[in-house]
Amino acid sequence: MTDTLLKAQKKQDELTGIIATSEEIKDQRPLFHFATPGGWCNDPNGFSEFAGKIHLFYQYHPYSTQWGPMHWGHVTSGDFLKWQLEPVALAPDCEADFKGCFSGTAIEYEGKHLLAYTGVSENEEGEVQNQCLAFGDGKNYKKVSSQPVITARDIPFDYIHAHFRDPKIWKKDGKIYMICGLKQKDGKGCLVMFESADAKKWTYKGVIDSSRDGLSTMWECPDISVVNGKELLIFSPQEMKENYQLGFHDGNNSIYVSGKLDYEKCIFTRERRPENNYTAALVDYGIDFYAPESLQLSDGRLIMTAWMQAWESYITPENYIWSGMMTLPRELSLKNGRLYQKPVRELESWKSDARAGEIAGGKNECIFKKARRHFELDLKSQSASGQINLSLAGGTEKVMLKINLDDKSISFDRSESLVAGKIPYRKAKIRTEENAGGENSQTGGKFKFQIICDTCSLEVFINDGIMTFTNIFFMSDVLSDLVIENGTNQSLTYDFWKIQEKN
Numbered sequence: 001m002t003d004t005l006l007k008a009q010k011k012q013d014e015l016t017g018i019i020a021t022s023e024e025i026k027d028q029r030p031l032f033h034f035a036t037p038g039g040w041c042n043d044p045n046g047f048s049e050f051a052g053k054i055h056l057f058y059q060y061h062p063y064s065t066q067w068g069p070m071h072w073g074h075v076t077s078g079d080f081l082k083w084q085l086e087p088v089a090l091a092p093d094c095e096a097d098f099k100g101c102f103s104g105t106a107i108e109y110e111g112k113h114l115l116a117y118t119g120v121s122e123n124e125e126g127e128v129q130n131q132c133l134a135f136g137d138g139k140n141y142k143k144v145s146s147q148p149v150i151t152a153r154d155i156p157f158d159y160i161h162a163h164f165r166d167p168k169i170w171k172k173d174g175k176i177y178m179i180c181g182l183k184q185k186d187g188k189g190c191l192v193m194f195e196s197a198d199a200k201k202w203t204y205k206g207v208i209d210s211s212r213d214g215l216s217t218m219w220e221c222p223d224i225s226v227v228n229g230k231e232l233l234i235f236s237p238q239e240m241k242e243n244y245q246l247g248f249h250d251g252n253n254s255i256y257v258s259g260k261l262d263y264e265k266c267i268f269t270r271e272r273r274p275e276n277n278y279t280a281a282l283v284d285y286g287i288d289f290y291a292p293e294s295l296q297l298s299d300g301r302l303i304m305t306a307w308m309q310a311w312e313s314y315i316t317p318e319n320y321i322w323s324g325m326m327t328l329p330r331e332l333s334l335k336n337g338r339l340y341q342k343p344v345r346e347l348e349s350w351k352s353d354a355r356a357g358e359i360a361g362g363k364n365e366c367i368f369k370k371a372r373r374h375f376e377l378d379l380k381s382q383s384a385s386g387q388i389n390l391s392l393a394g395g396t397e398k399v400m401l402k403i404n405l406d407d408k409s410i411s412f413d414r415s416e417s418l419v420a421g422k423i424p425y426r427k428a429k430i431r432t433e434e435n436a437g438g439e440n441s442q443t444g445g446k447f448k449f450q451i452i453c454d455t456c457s458l459e460v461f462i463n464d465g466i467m468t469f470t471n472i473f474f475m476s477d478v479l480s481d482l483v484i485e486n487g488t489n490q491s492l493t494y495d496f497w498k499i500q501e502k503n
């Protein structure tokens with residue numbers, strides 16, 4: 001173990017020691033979402049199944065609640081909800097990655113756990129990013145001796161060497177494939193593919209897809225998987241421009257396209273979306289969702305998780321020693337080219353105290369008073385007009401979720417919470433089966449909202465998961481009131497459960 005890794009491990013031990021003895025910090029933290037043990041975390045990495053466990057690594061800077069030289073933190077789980085801390089897996093401690101071990105993925109390979117990540121280093125031209133590998137047993141990882149394994153020398157065209165990162169690896173027909181994001185000389189993003197027969201020698205295959213319309217720059221964190229007989233390609237482009245109809249927002253977005261990857265020609269052919277003839281759609285319409293990674297589980301499910309935060313809006317309270325959480329892992333499916341997301345089914349066994357109710361048009365109901373914010377609330381509305389408001393309030397602070405059935409929008413407002421940040425509010429058009437594009441909606445009422453709340457996050461799965469809306473917030477008080485206002489003229493039905501770990 002190098003000194004750099006040992007130092008990071010000591011820091012992690014120190015942080016977990018503090019958390020274990022502080023009720024105040026325990027109360028701040030989510031109950032059933034992964035959160036960093038302390039320090040900073042961003043993207044999920046190496047989300048994989050190995051030796052009977054689910055493994056999640058993450059971009060980790062243990063020394064402060066701000067981004068810094070990247071390590072890979074590591075946790076394991078049996079149910080995607082409760083995470084067991086493991087030793088820090090990677091530290092920036094060799095020539096190929098001394099400026100950081102950036103994002104990547106993991107697979108099982110010949111009985112070992114193979115991690116692929118981006119090594120950030122420096123040469124005479126400045127910062128450079130190259131691809132690196134490490135092998136492990138599920139606890140300890142050793143970088144290969146011939147790092148980096150892929151560099152600019154392997155790519156037959158010139159590009160911006162500071163932007164070549166985030167390898168996604170997968171196995172197919174006895175080979176390993178890798179795609180990475182890369183910034184072309186013209187500033188546009190693209191995805192390059194490599195192939196290897198032995199995880200040692202890698203051959204460049206080509207550009208599978210690129211930002212043809214120039215609606216974005218670098219494409220970060222590519223992910224590819226097969227679901228319902230189609231290939232699902234997800235990536236996170238930078239510097240996009242807002243488009244309310246399509247759902248895109250300014251800055252970093254996470255996008256999916258479905259279609260087919262031709263391994264021979266090395267081209268991803270995208271399907272056109274039935275509702276608007278576009279090929280790309282947003283994965284999640286909330287403020288706090290980025291860099292998703294998927295895991296093809298041995299039981300056949302495709303599960304995805306993402307960093308539950310936005311680069312554009314840092315709202316971690318000043319006195320916190322931790323910053324960064326992941327979304328609830330979600331089961332993915334594709335129907336008519338549209339992505340559906342459902343909370344991982346393991347959540348069912350954490351649900352208890354079921355109750356159902358009906359709120360008449362024009363009435364309010366307090367669902368709970370001064371309780372912990374660990375719940376699922378499913379709302380069904382038959383109305384085609386009016387507004388439904390949900391508020392979580394404690395002391396002088398409040399967060400609101402507003403469903404407007406007149407203009408068919410959902411919005412989240414954290415402007416009255418502990419820290420509003422640069423993006424205190426987001427409004428998005430509600431997507432439906434008939435119209436996942438959100439334009440010219442003919443749909444009346446009959447909206448369904450599955451709202452899952454943990455200490456500091458609200459994730460909404462709309463209309464069976466054709467749209468998700470993920471947002472985080474912080475409140476000084478661990479207890480809140482939950483009130484629903486039914487501002488429509490028809491009754492609203494709900495189901496409610498507490499979420500807690502069962503013994």
Ligand code: FRU
Pocket residue numbers: 042043059070102103118165166220221290291
């Ligand atoms: C995405 C990202 C990746 C990079 C990592 C660095 O959030 O910018 O492209 O590998 O974060 O922490």
